[in-house]
Amino acid sequence: SQQGEEDPQALSIQEGENATMNCSYKTSINNLQWYRQNSGRGLVHLILIRSNEREKHSGRLRVTLDTSKKSSSLLITASRAADTASYFCATDAGGAQKLVFGQGTRLTINP
């Protein structure tokens, strides 16, 4: 089974609202990453948070990490139509030499 599981599977909001997506994982990690995928394209890296960090910001993105609960959240503030995409979390699965992804959250921003 996969290391990361995103919740919700789909999210639809109005432009300007904030979007929150959650990720849970199973094993210990060294870091957790978030990626975006536009329809028909490859994934693009958004942000990486290390296991000793609790929160990280990048522009309109805010990521939190709770290692005690094995969970992370991605907040996109002031959403725009261009944020419409699928979002995935990925972990290094406890330091194994691989990168494991969750099932993703499909985000739709309505104008």
Next chain:
Amino acid sequence: DAGITQSPRHKVTETGTPVTLRCHQTENHRYMYWYRQDPGHGLRLIHYSYGVKDTDKGEVSDGYSVSRSKTEDFLLTLESATSSQTSVYFCAISDEQGTEAFFGQGTRLTVV
């Protein structure tokens, strides 16, 4: 964009035929990954490599083999394609373990 190229971009093949997908990078990154993406399953890791001739299985490796004879190329082979292997295949590279990965544009494979 990172220098990563997948070929072919689209392929239709018949059940039972062998198929090889190629991932080529110009970044000299150590780690390379093959994923498949199917509706409802996200990205699932097939095989990965942490160096030349160093490869290991991911979570869905049955029916697939890989080879990495040089840093820049990572080949994924379906020995005898089945309809269940119809999918979009993505290659990714990263410089260090567990760090930012760069993805190719994907290969859409249809097995009929």
